Amino acid sequence: MASIQDEIKQEITANDVVLFMKGTPQFPMCGFSGQVTQILDHLGVPFKGINVLENEELRNGIKVFANWPTIPQLYVKGEFVGGCDIVREMFQSGELASHLSDAGVACAPKG
Numbered sequence: 001m002a003s004i005q006d007e008i009k010q011e012i013t014a015n016d017v018v019l020f021m022k023g024t025p026q027f028p029m030c031g032f033s034g035q036v037t038q039i040l041d042h043l044g045v046p047f048k049g050i051n052v053l054e055n056e057e058l059r060n061g062i063k064v065f066a067n068w069p070t071i072p073q074l075y076v077k078g079e080f081v082g083g084c085d086i087v088r089e090m091f092q093s094g095e096l097a098s099h100l101s102d103a104g105v106a107c108a109p110k111g
Helices: 004-014 031-043 056-066 084-093 095-102
Strands: 017-021 048-051 073-076 079-082
Touching (some): 004 017, 004 056, 017 031, 031 084, 031 095, 084 095
Parallel strands (some): 017 048
Antiparallel strands (some): 073 079
């Protein structure tokens, strides 16, 4: 049986952009997860949202995996980008769109 760490690694390897979050992209269960979802939606970035509230082992395991204490956590092409504050700052400075583009992830900003 695969460990939770193996499952996390599989998800971030199989998907270009993964957001470990509380709730789902359609129904975020915390404000921070909602903010990151809105940012990704605004940038037109397709991503996989993984609800950590459905699995306590995953909720704790993702914190260990990235050595990062909070959720949400954004991964791009297998690389940990950061949590809500970092993603928001990167978005505001334009760095997030550049990072996604440099990683080969298509962005189609809305409006």
